[in-house]
Structure formats: C-alpha cells, structure tokens
Amino acid sequence: MINLQGRHALVFGVASEQSIAWAIAKRLHAAGARISLGYQQRFKSRILQLVKSNEIPVPFYERCDVTSPEETEAFFAKIETPIDIVVHSIAYSHPDSFAKPISGVNLEEFSTTLAASAYSLIPVVRAAAPKMSRGGSIMTMTYLGGQRVVSNYKLMGIAKAALEHSVRELAADIGPKNIRVNAISAGPIKTIAASQIAGFDDMMRVYESVAPMRRSVTQDDVADLAVFLGSDLSRNITGQTIFVDAGYSVLAMAELQR
Ligand SMILES: NC(=O)c1ccc[n+]([C@@H]2O[C@H](COP(=O)([O-])OP(=O)(O)OC[C@H]3O[C@@H](n4cnc5c(N)ncnc54)[C@H](O)[C@@H]3O)[C@@H](O)[C@H]2O)c1
Structure with a gap:
C-alpha cells in the first residue's frame, strides 16, 4: 500500500462523480493525502454536493478557471502550502468545434481548445512550482488521439499532442x-x-472487443496510476506519457475476425 500521509494534493478537474479527477482525489485521500480542489464555476453546485456528501474530507475548495490569470492568481494566493501533488485533469472544446474536420477549424476554435486543454498546464505549473518546496509530482490527463488519428477526436487530438510535449518541456524545465x-x-x-x-x-x-485485455478502463484504473505517480515510488519518472488503456495503444490493427 502506498503511503501519502502528510502530503497535500491539489486536484483540478472535478465536475461530477464520474470525473477522472474525483476518482483520483478519492484514491489520493485513501493513501493518506490531504485534498484541495480547484473547480470551474459552472460546476459549483455539483462540487458543493460532492463536498457535502463527505465521501472524503475536502478542507479547501475554490473556483479556479485556469484560463483566467486573475482567478488562477487569486486561487494560488489562498491555497495552503506546501503542495506535494498537482493533478491537472482539464480539457474543453466548444461542442460545435469538437467534431469539425480539421481543415474547417478556425483560429478562434483552435485557440479556445488549446488554451483550455494544453496551455492551461503551463500557468498551473508556474503557480504551483514555487509552492512545492518539498519537490513533488504534477500530472495531467491525455488520450491516444494526441498521437494517432482517432475518429471524432480531431481538434482535441491536436491539443493533446501539444499537452504531451508541454509535459516533456516542463519536466526538463522544473526537474x-x-x-x-x-x-x-x-x-x-x-x-x-x-x-x-x-x-x-x-x-x-x-475498444472492449479488440483491446488486448478485452475490457475498457475505469476511473479507478487511472487513479491507481495517479497514486503511484504522486508517490516516491515513481521518483525518477518524469516527462513521460504513460498509458492506462488495457493495451489498446500497442495495436496497429485489431485481430481479424474469421
Ligand atoms: N473520459 C475519457 O475517456 C478520457 C480519456 C483520456 C483522457 N481524458 C482526459 O481526462 C481529463 C478529465 O476529463 P474527464 O473525462 O474526467 O471529464 P470531466 O468533464 O469530468 O472533466 C473535465 C474537467 O475539465 C474542467 N475544465 C475545463 N475547462 C476548464 C477551465 N478553463 N478551468 C478549469 N477547469 C476546466 C471541467 O470543469 C471539468 O471538471 C481531460 O483532460 C480529458 O481529456 C478523458
């Protein structure tokens, strides 16, 4: 069992009970970490419900739209330090731009999607790093569509590609x-x-019929990796994109059915 007693984890990206970020917050708490949440104002009522449910104690929760420099600055001015673990579980694209063929995407759609889904990791790291005085671990969420063409993922795939390279650059920057x-x-x-x-x-x-493990992935599968990445067991792993995907990403072509 990984022990995160005495660690402080800051989690961005809870919008509902189904959010990957919520599963991560619960698993980090179960390992002993204290949880702080940054949420987007449009999900405030759901956050209040979750916090009041007392499923896990959340002593600090504040709004923080990571594309707003003012909100991000105000959020980090209030948060208790030191921070040991940061989870960035954030993506956004306007529903109309999501499924557009890439050749039809305009600058505004491109900028909005990449600002929220890729760039936003940079201000979060910039604000969090000075408060991570004991060192620590920052993680973000991506998808195979950032490396290969996946049907209907389109513009978000470009954002995930930018996000994954930002991870490598940031790892070199703050290592x-x-x-x-x-x-x-x-x-x-x-x-x-x-x-x-x-x-x-x-x-x-x-996915379930062709992935090597013949099953899909759950929020808890992702959360277990997050606990490992938040712990000292992963102390020399940085700049990586690690798959939790039942092996799907190793396939070039699914097994042919006879
Ligand atoms: N669900 C999947 O199949 C899947 C697979 C791979 C990766 N991911 C990634 O996991 C992450 C979390 O997504 P999810 O599936 O849990 O969905 P979700 O809708 O529960 O979470 C997305 C979160 O992004 C937050 N967000 C968007 N714009 C924001 C902003 N400007 N400021 C602050 N927060 C903002 C939303 O408030 C929400 O909490 C995303 O990066 C997503 O791309 C999801």
Whole structure:
C-alpha cells in the first residue's frame, strides 16, 4: 500500500462523480493525502454536493478557471502550502468545434481548445512550482488521439499532442527543482467530457472487443496510476506519457475476425 500521509494534493478537474479527477482525489485521500480542489464555476453546485456528501474530507475548495490569470492568481494566493501533488485533469472544446474536420477549424476554435486543454498546464505549473518546496509530482490527463488519428477526436487530438510535449518541456524545465511532470494516457471512460465525442458508445464497444485485455478502463484504473505517480515510488519518472488503456495503444490493427 502506498503511503501519502502528510502530503497535500491539489486536484483540478472535478465536475461530477464520474470525473477522472474525483476518482483520483478519492484514491489520493485513501493513501493518506490531504485534498484541495480547484473547480470551474459552472460546476459549483455539483462540487458543493460532492463536498457535502463527505465521501472524503475536502478542507479547501475554490473556483479556479485556469484560463483566467486573475482567478488562477487569486486561487494560488489562498491555497495552503506546501503542495506535494498537482493533478491537472482539464480539457474543453466548444461542442460545435469538437467534431469539425480539421481543415474547417478556425483560429478562434483552435485557440479556445488549446488554451483550455494544453496551455492551461503551463500557468498551473508556474503557480504551483514555487509552492512545492518539498519537490513533488504534477500530472495531467491525455488520450491516444494526441498521437494517432482517432475518429471524432480531431481538434482535441491536436491539443493533446501539444499537452504531451508541454509535459516533456516542463519536466526538463522544473526537474532541477525536484518536481516531476507526467501525463497519463487513459482509454475511453464515460464522463461529461467524453459525452461530447460523437459515437463514444460505439467507440467503447470496439475498444472492449479488440483491446488486448478485452475490457475498457475505469476511473479507478487511472487513479491507481495517479497514486503511484504522486508517490516516491515513481521518483525518477518524469516527462513521460504513460498509458492506462488495457493495451489498446500497442495495436496497429485489431485481430481479424474469421
Ligand atoms: N473520459 C475519457 O475517456 C478520457 C480519456 C483520456 C483522457 N481524458 C482526459 O481526462 C481529463 C478529465 O476529463 P474527464 O473525462 O474526467 O471529464 P470531466 O468533464 O469530468 O472533466 C473535465 C474537467 O475539465 C474542467 N475544465 C475545463 N475547462 C476548464 C477551465 N478553463 N478551468 C478549469 N477547469 C476546466 C471541467 O470543469 C471539468 O471538471 C481531460 O483532460 C480529458 O481529456 C478523458
């Protein structure tokens, strides 16, 4: 059992009980970490419900839209230090831009998607790193669509590619401060964000029938890796994109059915 007693984990990206970030917060808490949440104002009522449910204690929760420099600054001015673990589990694309063919994407759609889904890791790291005086671990969430063309992932795939390289650059940048930065590449999981992807249910069905493990991935599978990445067991792992995907990413072509 990994022990995170005395560690302080800051988690961004809880929007509902289904959020990957919520599963990570619960697992980090179970390992002993104290949890702080940064949430987007549009999900405030859901956050209040979750916090009041007392499933896990959340002593600090504040709004923080990571694309707003003012909100990010105000958030980090209030948060207790030191921080040991940061989870960036954030992505956004306007529903109309999500499924557009890439050749039809305009600058505004491109900028909005990449600002929220890729760039936002940079201000979070910039604000958090000075408060990670004991060193620590930062992680973000990505998807195979950042490395290969996946049906209906389109613009978000470009954002994930930018996010994964930002992880490598940031790891090189702040490694000397003893802070690690990694990306978790999860297989498809039904959440609010995933519901924006057209044909998501079909995607899940195909996934379960062809992935080497012949099953899909759960929030808890991802959360278990997050606990490992938040712990000293992963002390020399940085700049990586690590797959939790039942092996799907090793396939070039699914097994042919006779
Ligand atoms: N669900 C999947 O199949 C899957 C697979 C691989 C990777 N991911 C990634 O996991 C992460 C979490 O997604 P999820 O599936 O848990 O969905 P989710 O909808 O529960 O979480 C997305 C979160 O992003 C937050 N967010 C968006 N814009 C923001 C902003 N400007 N400031 C602050 N927060 C903002 C939302 O508030 C929400 O909490 C995303 O990066 C997503 O791309 C999801």
